[in-house]
Amino acid sequence: MRQTFISLTIAASLGFMLGGCAVSTHSTSADAKQESAITIANKTPELALAMQVKNASEESDLAYEIVKSLTVEVGPRIPGSQGDKRAVAWAEAKFNEMGFDKVYKQPVRVRNWERGFADAKVVAPFPQELVITALGGSIATPESGLEAKVVMFDSLASLSEADKATVEGNIVFLNTRMQRDKAGKFYGKVVPNRVAGAVEAAKMGAKAVIIRSVGTDNSRFAHTGVMRYDEEVEKIPAGAISTADADNLEAMFSSEQDVVLNINMQAKDAGWQTSYNVIGEFTGTEKPDEVVLISAHLDSWDEGTGALDDGAGVGIVTAAAKIIKDTIGQPKRTIRVILYAAEEIGLVGAYQYVRTNRESLENIIFAAESDFGAGKIYQLDTRFDEAVRNDPSDLYAALKSMGVELGNNTTNGGPDVSMLPNYGVPVIALKQDGTYYFDYHHTPNDTLDKIELDDIRQNQTVWALITAYIANSDFDPRPAPKR
Structure with a gap:
């Protein structure tokens, strides 16, 4: 049962990348914008209110200021750490400071893991240091480290197909390159190296596994991220080396001499x-039991300050709700902002939320999560009842005038809301430009300076517009279509 749960958790956490990546049907022509403007001119009362919010948001830097506060005052916040505890206190105080009517916490049990020291060096054929980081959840090497020959594979599949005799007693190097993509669709193709590499290498008798960082940069920043063990398979240390060091290590194999590596991770x-x-x-003033749920995750990895992942999301959804309240007053439906715990180690807080609120999930009008940095939004994907999906045409026209196209109706939403459609809860996904997101993802380089003020303001405004519209309308996209 435990392994089944882990597999489902991994699948859910990757769902936002593996599915719903439809090609955008952008239209930037003057005719399209004129058509949108004509439609908006005949706006409903719901859209009239939402447009007031849009105009206010375009003059506000609140989302950025919230991220700045989180990264400066709290910093890294790996689940269960002292930083995580500070983040929880910060979030509770921030909600109270902003005047939310109801502020509360739901306890979530998490396994705390500490990174410790990490070092790697090539012993032969050409001695030099490598930049390495432990993968989240990895065990340590012996205190003195371990040293062995390296065997390289270009994919997890090629490792699985290898002769066990070539792997046994060696260090496995999984050297799969991630391609740059606006929607980040190649993440799901490469991340299994990180999640399952240690198990597959251990099955073949390897002493340890290292992977080319799951990232699109060419730098000496190593990308961390969660990995998993199988209780039926021996546990071995798992780390990631920077993409630049992976290039260097790969080149050493052309010498036709054994490549020997020394790794020490504690x-x-x-x-x-x-x-x-x-x-x-x-x-809500009229329908308090009907909930518009917008969310982000509060935790981050411990290498950077978690500005993009997911401080940006925290700022965007919190600011959107606050700007709505300040601009047009109390919404008709309840706006609920959730900052989830422990997303990085397997959507732990999200699953706890579902367990705790199982009997009231049917009250959620729609759920959404911002968790892909702060790149500009270019597409709205939904998972609405097909019969009413096209009803808010004025909202879609307003979004189109902002450069946000209507996409597919098959999304699972963001990671922490990806399980909700299984309970009939509609979800949306606001697709962001992630062209450079995986340059910084899970690295020490995930810091506040990577956020462009204009971009995060556009995110804040799109989220505020949609949330205000749904929270003050009778539009009801329930239930989510089954897939």
Whole structure:
């Protein structure tokens, strides 16, 4: 049962990348914009209110200021750590400071893991240092490190097909390159190296596994991220080397001499801790039991300050709700902002939210999560009841005038809301330009300076417009279509 749960968790956490990546049907022609403007001119009362919010948001830097506050005052916040505890206190205080009617926490049990020291060096044929980081959840090497010959594979599949005798007693190097893409669709093709590499290498008798970082940069920043063990398979250390060092290591194999590596990683399991989903609400005046749920995840990896992943999302959804309240007052439906715990280690807070609120999930009008940095939004994907999906045509026209096209109706939403359609909850995904997102993802380089003010303001405005429209309308896209 435990392994089944882990597999489902991994699948859900990757769902936002593996599915719903339809090709955008952008139209920037003057005719298209004119058509949108004509439609908006005949706007409904719901859109009239939402456009007031849009105009206010375009003059506000609140989302950026919230991310700045989080990254400066809290910084890294790996689940269960002291940084995580500070983040929970910060989020609760921020919601109260912003005047949310209801602020509360849901406890979430998390396994705390500490990265510790990590070092790697090529012993032969050409001695030099490599930049390495432990993968999240990895065990440590022996205190003195371990040294062995390296065997290189270009994919997890080629490792699985290899002769066990070529792998046994060696260090496996999984050297799969990630391609740059606006929608980040290649992440799902490469990330299995990180998640499952240690298990597959251990099955073949390897001493350890290292991977080419799951990233699109060409730098000496190593990308971390969660990995998994199988309780039926021996656990071996797992790390990632920077893409530049992966290039260097790959080139050494052309010498036709054995490549020998020494690795020392002293990560450790720090035991169970309690974290929290932190929730703020603006209660609806007419339909308080009907909920518009917008969210992000509060935790981050410990290498950078988590500005893009997912401080940006925290700022975007929190600011959107606050700007709505400040501009047009209390919404008709309840706006609920959830900052989920422990997304990075397997959507732990999201699953806890579903368990805790199982009996009231049917009250959610739609759910959404911002968790792909701060690149500009270019497409709205939905998972609405087909019979009513096209009803808010004025909203779609307003979005089109902002450069946001209507996409598919098959999305699972963001990672932490990806399980909700299974319960009939509609979801949306606001597709962001992720062309450079995986240059910084899970690295020490994920810092505030990577966020462009104009981009995060556009995100804030799109989220505020949609949330205000749905929260003040009778539009009801329930239930989500089954797939």
